[in-house]
Amino acid sequence: MKCKCEAKIFFEAEPNLGEAIYRCMAQESDDPHKGVDIKVERSRRYLCLTVAAGNIVSLRSALNTGLRLIKVIEDMIDIIDGGDLNG
Numbered sequence: 001m002k003c004k005c006e007a008k009i010f011f012e013a014e015p016n017l018g019e020a021i022y023r024c025m026a027q028e029s030d031d032p033h034k035g036v037d038i039k040v041e042r043s044r045r046y047l048c049l050t051v052a053a054g055n056i057v058s059l060r061s062a063l064n065t066g067l068r069l070i071k072v073i074e075d076m077i078d079i080i081d082g083g084d085l086n087g
Contacts, residue, residue, distance in 0.1 A: 005059040006052040011070070017077065018042050024073045025049075025066075036062040 013021065025040040035054040040047060049066050053059035 004054055005056050006050065007059060007063055009049045009063075009067070011047045011049070012045055013047055015044055017074070018045070018047050020077060021047055021070055021073050025069065038062055038066055 011018075019042070022040055022042040036058050037050075037052040039050040041050070042048070047070075049063075049070070051059060051062045051066060053062055
């Protein structure tokens with residue numbers, strides 16, 4: 001894909017939360033969207049959401065989707081585990 005637009009957003013997250021979000025978002029990286037590449041990378045304390053798109057409208061849409069998905073994952077962890085990923 002010839003990319004015209006790219007955005008990277010870094011999030012600070014405790015290791016267990018970062019790992020949970022990374023595992024949930026990994027499928028997004030494997031699912032090709034029309035003209036959009038979404039990639040999630042992690043280090044011990046940070047997540048990086050990278051979105052590349054052929055135009056600014058697709059970039060905005062994919063960023064919105066990625067950010068909302070991260071928010072939903074965080075909310076679900078709070079509901080299911082009371083925010084405790086260790087058990």
